[in-house]
Amino acid sequence: MxxxxxxxxxxxxxxxxxxxxxxxxxxxxxxxxxxxxxxxxxxxxxxxxxxxxxxxxxxxxxxxxxxxxxQEKEAAWREMARQVAHEIKNPLTPMKLSLQFLQRAIQDQRPNLDELMNKVSQTLITQIDVLTDIATSFSNFTNLPAMRPERLDVAPILRRCVGLHQGGAAGTGIRLTLPEDADTGRYVVYADESLLVRTFNNLLINALQAIPPDRRPEVEAQLQAQPNNRIRICIQDNGTGIPADVQDKVFVPNFTTKEKGSGIGLAVARRGIESAGGTIWFETKEGAGTLFCIELPLAG
Structure with missing residues (x-):
């Protein structure tokens, strides 16, 4: 049992x-x-x-x-829409300021009107090409920006971007410093032109927006030759600086200290610059200003 x-x-x-x-x-x-x-x-x-x-x-x-x-699909669309909106908004403000500057020049009947019209027209055409590239990339649902690297002379690109932002009252404080041999075609890199234009525009806009209203704007864009066949583009402002508690988040997507910022511009710039074999970094001092630098290898 x-x-x-x-x-x-x-x-x-x-x-x-x-x-x-x-x-x-x-x-x-x-x-x-x-x-x-x-x-x-x-x-x-x-x-x-x-x-x-x-x-x-x-x-x-x-x-x-x-x-x-x-939710993931909606978040992806929102992220792309935010990025596209940011990329499109960057050129629009300086384009508007340039047209207003040209309008005042026409009203004042300045003697160098033809030269100003050619200069503004060239910068506007460049920015329109950038906007067209963004729209095409968005319509194809590809990564923004669509990289098309080519041999580019950085000096005239930087000159056009600075000139575009010098059209408004706030832009009168922007100073461009180029080497004496800037027009010899020595500073050629292998990168995407739209990327460089967007990056320079974004850094210049950030520099101007970082300056308090009660402070006279002093922004300097500088191109320098570096050892080991590299060049450095730096943009210095006399703004409020970046607080220490957020300095490690500057290049993080969707992070911004602006009320109407998207936090996309610097993240896109860093991704694009690094894809071209370069680096981007900043040095800042609270209350004194910030220096952003880009270093790129020269094209062989």
Whole structure:
């Protein structure tokens, strides 16, 4: 009788624990990304209740996966829309200031009107090309910006960007310092022109916006030759500086200290500059100003 009871107890334990082992195995295989299989158990006992609860959990998990996928798509679209809006907004303000500057020059009948019109027209055409490139990239749903590296002379690009921002009252405090041989074609890099234009525009706008209203703007854009066949472009302002507690977040996407900023510009600039084999960094002193520098290798 004792042996018989042992055999019956063993069989009963196997019968009772087998569904539990199956549930345990299914729980171990449950995943947030793959397809989960429901359990089939017809009995109305406690194990059946557990199986039904497990199946209900899988249904809720599937609903959560679909909702999460929808939220991720919406977040991706919002991120892209924010990035596109930021990239488009950057050239618009200096373009408006340049046109206003040209309008005042026409009203004042300045003697060098033809030269001013040619200069403003060239900078506006460059910015329109940048906007067209952004619109094309967005319509193709590709990464922004679409990199098309080529041999470029940095000096005239920097000159055009600074000239574009010198059209307004705040831009009168921008000074451009170029080497004496800037027009010899020595400072040629292998990069995307739209990327450089957007990066220079963004740094110049940030420099002007960092200066308090009660302080006379003093912004300097400088191009320098460096050892090891590299060049350095620096933009210095006399603004309020970057607080120490946020300095490590400057290049983080979606981080901004501006009320209407998107936090995209510097992140995009860093990604683009690094893709061209360069580096970007800053030095700052609270209350005194900030220096942003870009270093790029010269094209061979």
């Amino acid at each position: 004792f042996i018989l009871f042992l055999v019956l107890a063993f069989l009963a334990s196997r019968i009772l624990t087998e569904p539990l082992k199956l549930i345990t195995e299914k729980l171990r295989q449950t995943t947030l990304t793959g397809q989960n299989e429901m359990l089939a158990y017809e009995s109305e006992d406690e194990i059946g209740l557990l199986v039904r609860e497990y199946n209900q959990m899988l249904l809720k998990l599937e609903e959560s996966k679909q909702e999460l996928a929808t």
